[in-house]
Amino acid sequence: MIxxxxxxxxxxxxxxxxxxxxxxxxxxxxxGTMTYCLYLAPWNMSGHNVCPKxxxxxxxxxxxxxxxxxxxxxxxxxxxKINRSRIKKTKLFYEDRxxxxxxxxxxxxxxxxxxxxLGYGFSVRLNGTSDLSPLAFRDPISGKNIxxxxxxxxFYDYTKVYNRVKLMEQYPNYDLTFSYDGYNWEECEKFLxxxxxxxxxxxxxxxxxxxQFRGYNVVDANGYDMRYLDPKGSIMGLHYHKTANDYxxxxxxxxxxxxxxDLDSEIDVVWGF
Numbered sequence: 001m002i003x004x005x006x007x008x009x010x011x012x013x014x015x016x017x018x019x020x021x022x023x024x025x026x027x028x029x030x031x032g033t034m035t036y037c038l039y040l041a042p043w044n045m046s047g048h049n050v051c052p053k054x055x056x057x058x059x060x061x062x063x064x065x066x067x068x069x070x071x072x073x074x075x076x077x078x079x080x081k082i083n084r085s086r087i088k089k090t091k092l093f094y095e096d097r098x099x100x101x102x103x104x105x106x107x108x109x110x111x112x113x114x115x116x117x118l119g120y121g122f123s124v125r126l127n128g129t130s131d132l133s134p135l136a137f138r139d140p141i142s143g144k145n146i147x148x149x150x151x152x153x154x155f156y157d158y159t160k161v162y163n164r165v166k167l168m169e170q171y172p173n174y175d176l177t178f179s180y181d182g183y184n185w186e187e188c189e190k191f192l193x194x195x196x197x198x199x200x201x202x203x204x205x206x207x208x209x210x211x212q213f214r215g216y217n218v219v220d221a222n223g224y225d226m227r228y229l230d231p232k233g234s235i236m237g238l239h240y241h242k243t244a245n246d247y248x249x250x251x252x253x254x255x256x257x258x259x260x261x262d263l264d265s266e267i268d269v270v271w272g273f
Contacts, residue, residue, distance in 0.1 A: 028224045034115040039128040046090035050130035053160035056181040057259045098140045123154040147171045162187045175228035182258030195232040203240040204263035
């Protein structure tokens, strides 16, 4: 791509996506896979809703955790430099899709080449803090979506949009983990019974996970992010990460939502020994 750095400067960002930019992606890196991940402004923060099923979880979104937790607590949600950068990327996606796709394709090609050169596996997660269909990431000239443009690359996502799981049948290079939001268990169980994987967020003071949840085996999904490697028909157990929204007057307040399973009071679990 000609003028890649100039294009980023004009937009006001350092990159669209990157590898090893979060703890989870760094853990994947340590497991031999370089994962390119795109973090957009979640829910409707940018004025565009990138999470069509996010009404029950947007207050507890990972966007407000990690480094951005410190940024939001210090500068506020609107003042956070990370949020401002993600808003710019999201607006570019909606307002100039052609330019967004040109940069995205360039970055994926560049990171894939680097991974090959260093002897790493390579994968792409388009939705680090969003829940957009990969079909929306489409080249305006060829008409091909991103999955068709990179048939040899493993793409994966978490989603709460059940109909999107059909994309796995159409595109062998796409893997989805369905996400429990506290209100969609019927869809979760349907997906599990068809061999799918479901992510469930658990909270406990000592970050433990149950052996089973609602009759399904729980797999510790905190060691890396490559969900396409995990056993099908299982619960992907994720630890809850404290976000800036959880702090009131400087003190952490445990989230009170069915989206997060509180293991300190939950009885519908089976503990392993």
